[in-house]
Structures are given as C-alpha cells and as structure tokens.
Amino acid sequence: MSAEFESQADSPxxxxxxxxxxxxxxxxRIFHAQEAVVIPEEPGNPSDDWPTQILAAHHDDQSLNEFRSIIDDLDRNQQVEVVALLWMGRGDYDxxxxxxLLSDADAEWTDYTADYLxxxxxxxxxxxxxxxxxGYHCD
Incomplete structure (x- = not known):
C-alpha cells in the first residue's frame, strides 16, 4: 500500500x-476481520471446534503486536495525530x-493509545x- 498527498488549500x-x-x-482491517474467541458451553470434540478458532484473535496476534509496535514507536504528537484522524473520520470534527482537534486529542493522550485505537x-x-x-490517500 503506498501513500500519496493531494494538495488542498490550507491542508494541515x-x-x-x-x-x-x-x-x-x-x-x-486484518485484526478486526477476525472473529472473537468462542468457547462452547458444552464440551465437545476439540477437533470439531477448530473452524471457529482459526480466525480467533489471541493475545499473541501478530497484526495486533505489529500495530502496537508502530504506535509505540511514534512520539506523543504523532500518536495524537492518529487519534485526531480517527475522530475526524468518524465525524466528531470538521x-x-x-x-x-489536535489540542483535544493531546489532552486525552495516554500510554494506551494503541489499545484505545x-x-x-x-x-x-x-x-x-x-x-x-x-487530502491524503492510501493506495
């Protein structure tokens, strides 16, 4: 996936x-496409449960670990911008x-930005x- 910027007047x-x-x-996208772990109420044959577990998100999920690593490598201001993009994208701000928006996101910043996101x-x-x-786009 490559990134590009489309110049707009007064673009931040x-x-x-x-x-x-x-x-x-x-x-x-990868992480949220997974299904939650489902544990049957009645014990059954463990081999019957594998299809429901194959996409289950676990603590050692690689997509989640990489996501956290990228966020943790960002400085506070960069993490604030990612949160601001989320808030803008869901319609909280224009x-x-x-x-x-940056000021509000900075005021709400925590060490748990990755988990919040x-x-x-x-x-x-x-x-x-x-x-x-x-005016930014991912291809």
Missing amino acids: TLDVNLDNVCRLIQLA RQDWHA MAHPMLSDQLTEGLDIL
Missing part, C-alpha cells in the same frame, strides 16, 4: 509518516477544526476517512 501537514498510517489501516471496530474506515478529509 501531518508529522506522522503517511506510510505508517496506511500500515496501521491495513493492520486494523477539517477547519484540525488545530482544536484498536477498541474501535471501524478504525480502518475512520482513519481512511480522516486522511481523505485532509
């Missing part, structure tokens, strides 16, 4: 690397409110929409 410049945001979008099932779509609003 992102400090976070666009390729990183595009990779986060990919990883969020494009002209970008600076207020992944808790949003529509994360990939909302990050994509946030980028689109600002």
Whole structure:
C-alpha cells in the first residue's frame, strides 16, 4: 500500500509518516476481520471446534503486536495525530477544526493509545476517512 498527498488549500501537514498510517489501516482491517474467541458451553470434540478458532484473535496476534509496535514507536504528537484522524473520520470534527482537534486529542493522550485505537471496530474506515478529509490517500 503506498501513500500519496493531494494538495488542498490550507491542508494541515501531518508529522506522522503517511506510510505508517496506511500500515496501521491495513493492520486494523486484518485484526478486526477476525472473529472473537468462542468457547462452547458444552464440551465437545476439540477437533470439531477448530473452524471457529482459526480466525480467533489471541493475545499473541501478530497484526495486533505489529500495530502496537508502530504506535509505540511514534512520539506523543504523532500518536495524537492518529487519534485526531480517527475522530475526524468518524465525524466528531470538521477539517477547519484540525488545530482544536489536535489540542483535544493531546489532552486525552495516554500510554494506551494503541489499545484505545484498536477498541474501535471501524478504525480502518475512520482513519481512511480522516486522511481523505485532509487530502491524503492510501493506495
């Protein structure tokens, strides 16, 4: 997936690397496409349960681990921008409110940014929409 910027008047410049945001979008899609772990109420043959477990998200999920690693490698301001893209993409703010949005996202910043982001099932779509609003695109 490559990234590109489509110049728009007064478009904010992102400090976070666009390729990183595009990779986060990919990883969020992979992670959220998985099914939750389902444990049958009545014990059955373990071999009968494998189809329901094959896509189950587990603690050692590689897409989640890579997502967390990318977020953890970002500095605070870059993490704030990713959260701001989420909020903009879900319609909480308009494009002209970008600076207020950054300020609000910074005020809410925690060490658990990756988990906060992944808790949003529509994360990939909302990050994509946030980028689109600002004139950035992932191919």
